[in-house]
Amino acid sequence: MDRDLLKQYLEFYRDLGVKSVFVEPRTARASAAPSVVAAPAVVTPKVPAPVPPAPRIEVPAMSGPTEMPKLFASDFPVSPDNDSLVKIQEDMGDCQRCRLCKGRKTIVFGSGNDRARLVFVGEGPGADEDAQGLPFVGRAGQLLTQMIDNTSGKEGFAIRRPDVYICNVVKCRPPENRAPEPDEMEICGQFLSRQLMVLKPRAICALGGTASKALLGTKEGITKLRGKWHMWREIPVMPTYHPSYLLRPTSGQTAKREAWEDLKKVLHYVYDDPPRPLSDF
Incomplete structure (x- = not known):
């Protein structure tokens, strides 16, 4: 997704008073993940840490940042x-x-x-x-x-x-x-x-x-x-x-x-x- 468009969506939800976004990972985690930003995994030169797939964020289709989403x-x-x-x-x-x-x-x-x-x-x-x-x-x-x-x-x-x-x-x-x-x-x-x-x-x-x-x-x-x-x-x-x-x-x-x-x-x-x-x- 275009970064500017994602920013517009997030700013819209912020204006509505939404303070957090629930994102469900595609795969289950072995241990609890941090709630905001995950710390980078420690990587050694010989054995690189596996990179988990990026979580998917679902957002409603909108034509512009000032338009209300289809939630009503x-x-x-x-x-x-x-x-x-x-x-x-x-x-x-x-x-x-x-x-x-x-x-x-x-x-x-x-x-x-x-x-x-x-x-x-x-x-x-x-x-x-x-x-x-x-x-x-x-x-x-x-x-x-x-x-x-x-x-x-x-x-x-x-x-x-x-x-x-x-x-x-x-x-x-x-x-x-x-x-x-x-x-x-x-x-x-x-x-x-x-x-x-x-x-x-x-x-x-x-x-x-x-x-x-x-x-x-x-x-x-x-x-x-x-x-x-x-x-x-x-x-x-x-x-x-x-x-x-x-x-x-x-x-x-x-x-x-x-x-x-x-x-x-x-x-x-x-x-x-x-x-x-x-x-x-």
Whole structure:
């Protein structure tokens, strides 16, 4: 591979926050190899040390360094015929497709109304979610429930959390609650895509930067994305702050107010009767 092109790929992943690259050698090592750069083997003039084959680095095809790789749910094919949430769970099985399976207790598939007109997509399960097998049940989940229930009530909608559907970009808890890595989002993206295609909601609310980037295939941060409509396969998407961010003392009242305004906009678009066009919001 051209060295400049490889440099562009690595710089791209660095911008995404990826701090290490997992490379699987073609042949098993007799002993553990250093994690970064292997020290050169000691060579004697009479008996040269064997040179191991160079490891292969797989990178996605891209036309340029600023283009997003094919890692996101919108890039996956349309759902199979007669697909259903039950079939998707059956196809996932006891998923061992990526490294996240090693530390999880349960797969957190999603929960809510399977005919929901509004879907919330978060980043990934936390400790409470991993223990219970349900999304958004910890402190951030309790805040999300309050946001949905209280805002709906104030805006005159008889909508509560059980009426919507909630899921995550990845279905297994990342270690130490870190952000999912691109390859992990790629693997789980096929299941997220199928969930959304089965549900066919009137709108999607993306919670936080990771969910927004995964759905929209963009490098823009949440502060630039929030408050404006975007599209995922002709379904409107409203990015907003993740509830866990709103729980931080440093988030400030401005972010909380903006998140509530985003949610009000989503609720009115989805549940106003008669429905109004997206341009009204």
